[in-house]
Amino acid sequence: MRNRRRTDKVQTVWMITLGILLSPAVASGVIKGLSGFEAAANMLSEIKVGDSGTPEIEKYSTEMLSYGFGWNEETENVISLSMDKGPVPYPEITQVRSGNVIRETYGRYSGDQYFDLEGGGQVRNCTDEPVNVLLAQSRLKPEFEIMLNSQPQVLIMHTHTTESFEPFERNYYDASFSYRSSDETMNIVSVGAIMKNQIEKYGISVIHDTTIHDYPSYEGSYERSAETVKKILSENPSIKVVLDIHRDAMEASGDLIAPVINVDGKNSAQVMIISGCDDGTMGMPEYLKNFRLATLFQQQFEHDTPGITRPILFDYRNYNQELTTGSLLIEVGSHGNSIDEVCYAGELIGNSIGKVLQGLA
Numbered sequence: 566m567r568n569r570r571r572t573d574k575v576q577t578v579w580m581i582t583l584g585i586l587l588s589p590a591v592a593s594g595v596i597k598g599l600s601g602f603e604a605a606a607n608m609l610s611e612i613k614v615g616d617s618g619t620p621e622i623e624k625y626s627t628e629m630l631s632y633g634f635g636w637n638e639e640t641e642n643v644i645s646l647s648m649d650k651g652p653v654p655y656p657e658i659t660q661v662r663s664g665n666v667i668r669e670t671y672g673r674y675s676g677d678q679y680f681d682l683e684g685g686g687q688v689r690n691c692t693d694e695p696v697n698v699l700l701a702q703s704r705l706k707p708e709f710e711i712m713l714n715s716q717p718q719v720l721i722m723h724t725h726t727t728e729s730f731e732p733f734e735r736n737y738y739d740a741s742f743s744y745r746s747s748d749e750t751m752n753i754v755s756v757g758a759i760m761k762n763q764i765e766k767y768g769i770s771v772i773h774d775t776t777i778h779d780y781p782s783y784e785g786s787y788e789r790s791a792e793t794v795k796k797i798l799s800e801n802p803s804i805k806v807v808l809d810i811h812r813d814a815m816e817a818s819g820d821l822i823a824p825v826i827n828v829d830g831k832n833s834a835q836v837m838i839i840s841g842c843d844d845g846t847m848g849m850p851e852y853l854k855n856f857r858l859a860t861l862f863q864q865q866f867e868h869d870t871p872g873i874t875r876p877i878l879f880d881y882r883n884y885n886q887e888l889t890t891g892s893l894l895i896e897v898g899s900h901g902n903s904i905d906e907v908c909y910a911g912e913l914i915g916n917s918i919g920k921v922l923q924g925l926a
Contacts (some may be wrong), residue, residue, distance in 0.1 A: 596671035625804060653780055655746040656739075656819035658732050665742035665820040666731065666901045668826075679876060682694045684864030687876040690827060692842045698854055699879070702824050702853050709805040711925045713768040716803035718922065721757045721810060722774040724884070725783075726791040728812045734832065734903045738821050744814075744900040747777060750828040756897050757810045763915025772797060773806070791885045798888065805890035806858070806922065809884060812907065813837065813899040821901030821914075826872045834898025834910040837875040838863060841882035841894075849883060854890035862893070865917040873913060 588911040673681075677688050680696050684705055689860050690699060711718050727745045731738065754775050761773040774797060780787040788811070798804055815822035824835035824912040840859035857875050866874050886892040895914070898907040 568867030578632045588855050589887070599911055611835070615766070624828060626728050627731075632746055653727055653745055653747040655729065655732075655748040655751045656742045656744075656887050659739050659741075661739040661741065662737040664738055666736050666738050666823055667817075667820045667830070668823045668825045668901075670872065671824055672872065674876055680862055682864050682867075685871070686860075686874050688860070688863075689876040689878050689880075691880040692877070693840060694879070699856065700755055702857050703864075705857050706861070707805075707854060707858050707925060709891060709925070711769060711805060711922045713923070713926050715770055717770045717801045718804060719764060719771040719806045719808065720794065720797055720801075720804050721772065722773060722776070722790060722794060722797075723753050723757060723778070723811070724786050724809050725779045725811055726752065726754060726775065726777040728900075729903055730812065730898065730900060730904045730907055732904065734906065738901065746781065749775060753810055753897070753907075755904065755905065756812075757908050758809075759911040760810065760915035760918065761906050763912055764914075764919040765894055765917035768926075769922050771803065772839065773867040775787075787885060791888070794885060795887055805889065807885075807889050808918075809892075809894045810911075811894060812902070814865060815894045815899040815901065822898070823899055823901035823906070824875065824904075825869070825898075825902065825906060828837075828870055828913065831909060832903075832906050833844050833870070833873060833913055834902045834906040835873055835875055836866070836898070836914055837877045837878060837896040839880070839882060839884065839894040841885075841886045842879055844881050847881070847883045849887040851890050852886065855886050855892055858891050859893055862914075863920060866914055866919045869917045869920070870913050873910065887915065 593834060652912075674687060674689070678691060679687050680690065680700065682688055683700075688699060688703075690696060727747055729741075729744050729748070730745040745823050749755060749758075755772050757775070761771045776790075776791060776793050778793065779786040799808075815823075815824070825832045826835055827833075832851070832865055838859045839854055841847070842856075842857045843852045856879060859879075862876055863877050884892075884894045886894070899908050
């Protein structure tokens with residue numbers, strides 16, 4: 566278990582307590598494949614604190630940035646998958662309507678935690694790092710150089726490899742649908758494959774690792790993915806950038822939220838970069854070098870496709886980001902998005918990443 570700041574622990578206790586008080590909602594979340602902790606977190610996404618300090622319920626909170634499988638710290642029994650070690654089939658598609666899928670476009674945020682980047686996009690700063698320090702870092706380029714040759718420069722991988730999506734755009738969901746599959750045409754691996762192809766168009770060699778780390782056991786996924794990354798880095802010391810590609814899991818009031826933006830008449834999922842900060846307990850002293858790359862990507866994403874990003878989440882997280890100075894986690898859409906929406910997002914941001922890295926050659 567990775568260390569967290571004491572404030573995170575206090576928030577976690579409060580979150581679990583609220584989850585108990587909201588037991589019907591928690592029970593509903595568990596039925597949908599979420600733990601009680603995650604169900605309570607999803608309910609928290611609908612609560613804001615008013616001027617009086619009294620919690621007020623909103624239908625869809627603009628603070629609902631990430632409460633999904635790719636964000637929460639792993640705990641025992643986070644998710645229950647079949648212990649059959651065979652492939653996880655893509656769930657059967659039914660016409661059962663358990664709730665709505667709401668397509669939301671998340672725009673610019675205001676508040677003390679948020680600040681704008683000069684080239685576009687925003688950062689949500691959940692740390693004690695001063696904004697002026699982070700802005701200064703955002704103006705700096707990463708210290709590594711990209712080589713335009715046959716030696717691998719980028720590793721794309723997936724800690725939660727079986728994360729999957731809706732089969733197509735629809736305005737409802739089936740609660741028995743697991744959003745987990747080892748079918749690489751329907752899970753997050755398909756997004757990584759498209760990103761690889763786009764980046765390689767810029768003459769940059771990419772390894773895309775499709776090792777499954779979250780099945781048959783979800784617990785320990787990050788420990789297993791760390792071993793995969795370490796092995797690949799030892800075999801390919803030329804790699805500068807490691808991108809852990811995930812999807813989010815967003816719900817409110819029993820509905821699934823699919824973050825989208827329309828690009829040239831076609832829906833693309835919105836994306837969110839997570840860049841971890843070290844409070845001195847995580848063994849990640851060069852975290853600001855990762856942050857530089859995150860802001861470089863964010864600004865290029867927004868330049869090429871305005872509105873495609875949600876704010877960078879800069880928080881006391883690790884996610885194996887100590888392994889290189891170019892390690893980031895990217896959430897592409899959520900479980901309510903269709904496979905086409907997230908693949909289109911992968912195409913768009915893959916193209917932008919290629920531009921950024923070519924500029925570092």
